[in-house]
Amino acid sequence: MNEYIPQADKEFILKELKRYETPISALIPSLFCIQKRHGWVPAEAVKELSLLSDLPESRINEVLNFYTMFNKKPVGQLHVQVCCNVSCAMNGGRELAKHICETYKVGFEQVSPCGTVTVSPVECLGACDKAPMMQVGQAYYEDLTNESALEVLEKLAFEKAKVSAHV
Amino acid sequence: MFKCTINGHEVEVPEGASVIEAFKLLKEDIAHYCWHPGLSIAGVCRLCMVQIDDGPRLHIACNTLVKDGMKITNQTEVVKEAVRWGMDFHLINHPLDCPICDQAGECGLQEQYMKYGQYDSSMAEKKVKKRKVVDLGERVVLDSERCILCSRCVRFTDEVTKTNELGIFNRGDHSEIGTFEDQPLDNKYSLNTVDICPVGALTSKDFRFQQRVWYLKDTDSICTGCSTGCSIKVYHNKEGLFRVKPVFNEKVNGHWMCDEGRDLYKHVNAPVRLKQILKSVGNEWFPLGLERALDHLNEAFSKAENISVLITAQHTVEEYKALKNWAQQLQDKTINFVYWKNNPESFDSFDGLLIRGDKNPNTKGLLEAGFEFADASVLDSSDLVLAPMPENPAVYPKYMEKLEQLSKLQTQLCLLSVSNITQHETINFADGTLAIPMKTAFEKAGHFINHQGLTQKIHKGRVIVKAALGLDELLQAIKIGKWIQPQLLKSRKTNESSKVSGELW
Incomplete structure (x- = not known):
């Protein structure tokens, strides 16, 4: 039931x-x-x-x-929220969000074909001094470049896969 | 009682009354979209702005209580300016598609726009696109773009029907009303949301694109759908009847009426009506002039020994009186009255709001008319049965079966029918059966007594079938052998809707 x-x-x-x-x-x-x-x-x-x-x-x-923080649609294993507000946008936040989308071949707010990633452009998450930044799940990842962001995501995806393999 | 002054006029209001109620009492003009006398106060439209005692800030009249000696005005420039801008905010995302909108002509927003509208929009931004033509179940259509989020409909489903279907979803300028998962709005009072919608966001599927409201006239009447007897206005023009809306009646229906009642005009319109007197000969129907029909009837009545009247509670007090008088004059005959109840199982049911199981407007009237009712079994031994039929046979499931049974017994019937009974496929009426077109409650004047014992008046509206007779008129004609058209009553001043423009309910 x-x-x-x-x-x-x-x-x-x-x-x-x-x-x-x-x-x-x-x-x-x-x-x-x-x-x-x-x-x-x-x-x-x-x-x-x-x-x-x-x-x-x-x-x-x-x-x-x-409330925008409730997901009304299914999201991937990693819900990547990239800040696109002023400070992050000036430091390449929007480009970063687009870059992640292109890499995972997915549009905003969609689940990537592999099921791992959903990218959402969001407003200020309060870490302007470390722009650009993204939030994955509950954790913040700051001072990102295109490469370092993808590295983080790959690592997280690998961990997720490891956990589900154990289960 | 508190005394206050509104736009220079003094008025006394009961303690606890709001400023807007005082305005309504004085019939002073005040714009308001979210406030409705039958619902709770929301205070979201911000249009009922007033200035109190030269205070620096404006107040909303709907959520401010009158205090003794208050001086209230909504005629100052400050108030007018506030209302003008308030309406501008409402119009930011409103499509202003009045030419294709069903609400045009009775729209609160349109009226304000005519007074305060800027005509050339000062908005550079594009309007937010929202959902159009959303199907909200069997009866209601939603246009989200026209909605000004007054929340009247949401409060209606919360407070009146307590079904809670509607809600306001999303936020900011993306807010729109809707139902959870687009489930249908299928409560029995759903069309009230269309009535209280101050704009054209919720429209009735039935009335949509049928008529422009300014081509319609209205007549006050009483709903014949059940024994509650809601006060209604029937809207009509020369093409027929188009819609039924509730009228505020504190003692009976408040502001509301049920969806079923709004369908009642359908059996009044020409396509389904019996339009002339027909006589059955050998399973075929032949038209008959009134004089011939009366000759035929008089002959039948004088021949018959045992006459029965199969009566329902769908006729007016006046008609029952005429029937009683007629029966008294035929003392040498046996006349049995048989009271035919609709669906006896659910006859006493009540849904807690308005709908009653007794689908007759005048049960009390019939019972108080002083008839002595005989058992239905006398019908079988009658030579002639006079049957003034219910207007809407659909609510009398076994009535047609009874007529069929009587026809099998070769009983002569004199039917007074609204619907075209001659189209009935399974009944083979006995030779000499007459079918006479009957007036509906919308075509005659009279009184109904509702379940509480309240006598209410119905007014004569548009006549759809000219040959139709009321029961009293038929009996009168039988008595004197011909039908004299009564002098046409001077038609009442109609189209009162234009007079009360500014009222949003």
Whole structure:
């Protein structure tokens, strides 16, 4: 039954729901929990969350669509967010984002054919002194060049592959 | 009660009333898109700006409560300037496609635009493209570009129907209304969202591109769809009836009505109607003049010993009275009245908002008319059955079966029908059966008594079938042997919608 929200996540969400006065307050942690599990927030998970939290699906979708940090589409194993705001753009952030796309033969916000990478151009991530920079998952990679960025991604992809091979 | 002054006019309002309600009380002009008297306050359109007591800041009238002695105005230059710019913001991404928009003529935005619009846009940026012609289920179409995000429809599904289908998704100038996963908006009150939409974002599939609203006249009436008896306006022109909209009635329906009720005009329009008196001879129908028909009827009535009237609760109080009088004058005959209920299983059901299982507008009226009802079994032994049929036989599932059964018994019927019953395929009517075109509730004046016992008036609107008779008119004609056209009532002043322009509900 709970295909998209497994038992562990369900327990977390129920705990969050109890923490706040209204269920709508627990939405953001719940949605992040789902995103952590799947990499994005599938519509089916929203339906399950709606049953769990007794909130209408449309209310959940309003919150989900308001924030850009929730992925509404599937992303690759590495979600590469390249800063394209002023400082990074002046130091080649936009070109860097394009270069990664070209290397992995993928457009913005798409999953690369190999399934590893999704590149998103984003606004300022607050590391202007180390421009250009990118965020992969939760980690920041700063002072990048086209080459060093690709190196980082290759390394991360290799690690991911190693982990999944172990599993 | 608080006293306040609005644009120089003094008015008394109850405590807790908002400034906009005071404006409405005085019928003073005030622009507003998001405020609706039947919904909660959102305060998002920022157009109902007022100045209070020469204060430096402007207030929104919908979310400010009246205090005693307040001096409120929306006629100063400061307010006008604010409203002008407020509307400019609404128009940044609005396509201004009034010539092809269904709402044109009754659009709040259009009215403001005529007053304050700049005509030459000062926006250099391109308008944000959004979704057009989004199918929101069976009855509603959404045009996201026209939407000004007043959130009335969202609040309607949240607060009134409590179905929560609609939401505002995305943010900034990409915000648009929609349903989760584009699921259909399939609640039974969905067309109210079209009514309350102040612009042409939500339009009715049924009325879309059918008529320009300024070519329509309207008549006040009562919905005949069920015993709730919602107050409605019927919109029509010489081509027929086009739509039905609810009218605010505090005691009955509030601001709303159900989708089913809005379909009722369909069985009134010409294509489905019986247009002349027809007589059945040997399974074929022959047209008959009224005089001949009356001769035939009088003969049939004088011959018949055992007459039954198969009556439903779809006629007016006046018609029941006429029926009662008519029966009293024929004292030498046995006249049985049979009260035919629609779907007895769900007759007493109620959905909690407006829809009732009793699909008749005048059940109380029929019960109070003082008939003594006989059991339906007397129909089988009758020589002649007078059957003023329900306007919409679809809500009477077993009525046609009964007529078929009676026809098999070779019972002569005198049918008073709105729909073209002669097209019915399976019934072979007995020789001498008459089918007389009947007036619908939109074509006659009278009174209905709803489930609460409230007597409500229906007004005569456009006559679609000239030969149609009301039940009372038919009985009168039978009595005196001919039909005298009553002097045509001076047509009421219609098209009141133009008078209340500025009102957005």
